[in-house]
Amino acid sequence: MARFLLKLSLFSLLSVWLGVWARAGNSAEIGQQLYLNAGGYGCQVCHGQFGHGAGQAGGNVRGAGLAKIEQAIKEQPTMQLLATELTFQDLNHLAEYLTELGRHDYLAIQVEEAKLQVPNGSALATNKVDLIFTNQGFTEVFLDLHEMGLPSIKLNPLESKMLPWLRKPGSYSVPGYDQPIVINQGQGKDSND
Numbered sequence: 192m193a194r195f196l197l198k199l200s201l202f203s204l205l206s207v208w209l210g211v212w213a214r215a216g217n218s219a220e221i222g223q224q225l226y227l228n229a230g231g232y233g234c235q236v237c238h239g240q241f242g243h244g245a246g247q248a249g250g251n252v253r254g255a256g257l258a259k260i261e262q263a264i265k266e267q268p269t270m271q272l273l274a275t276e277l278t279f280q281d282l283n284h285l286a287e288y289l290t291e292l293g294r295h296d297y298l299a300i301q302v303e304e305a306k307l308q309v310p311n312g313s314a315l316a317t318n319k320v321d322l323i324f325t326n327q328g329f330t331e332v333f334l335d336l337h338e339m340g341l342p343s344i345k346l347n348p349l350e351s352k353m354l355p356w357l358r359k360p361g362s363y364s365v366p367g368y369d370q371p372i373v374i375n376q377g378q379g380k381d382s383n384d
């Protein structure tokens with residue numbers, strides 16, 4: 192009987208734990224949908240598709256928690272229109288998603304015709320890095336990223352794609368492009384991975 196009870200309680204502990212875990216993952220996913228679509232245009236129009244600002248009015252919000260979001264809604268008149276559509280629960284989901292994005296550094300690479308604009312990668316401080324490629328041109332481009340161990344990608348005009356990558360210092364050439372993608376050793380300590 193005691194063993195049965197022990198098993199039973201272990202089982203319920205496990206399922207509570209799994210439940211919590213699933214909810215956290217789920218919340219970030221709901222947050223992502225809100226980030227992209229809330230009010231029909233989402234937060235992305237002002238903060239970029241992947242939260243890094245992408246040169247839009249709102250700037251980088253990766254890593255923003257609930258307090259920051261609530262404060263921004265109070266202070267930014269442009270955000271108030273959207274905010275009236277969001278419940279407190281929605282804001283929590285959004286915070287979950289932005290916190291998730293903030294766990295990894297990112298490198299935003301602009302693709303222009305036959306040129307790659309790669310920011311200095313030496314500030315990268317996490318092992319996992321989100322590589323964000325944006326096609327700035329008006330023709331479709333194709334990037335062969337096998338040297339980085341990544342799949343090749345196609346980008347439509349003005350399209351962005353984010354690829355998670357495990358940072359490995361090196362100089363990676365991309366066929367068809369003159370300058371390589373250079374990743375330095377990086378600064379700071381690796382965290383979160």
Ligand code: HEC
Binds near residue numbers: 237255
């Ligand atoms: C119409 C444009 C617009 C939309 C849509 C918008 N924001 Fe903003 N947001 C701004 C502007 C402008 C700022 C102020 C940027 C600054 O201070 O440089 C801002 C600031 C923020 C900040 C504070 C950033 C900081 O570092 O202090 C957060 C967090 C934020 N927004 C989250 C969101 C979320 C989440 C959504 C979607 C629910 C959203 N925003 C939708 C324009 C927008």
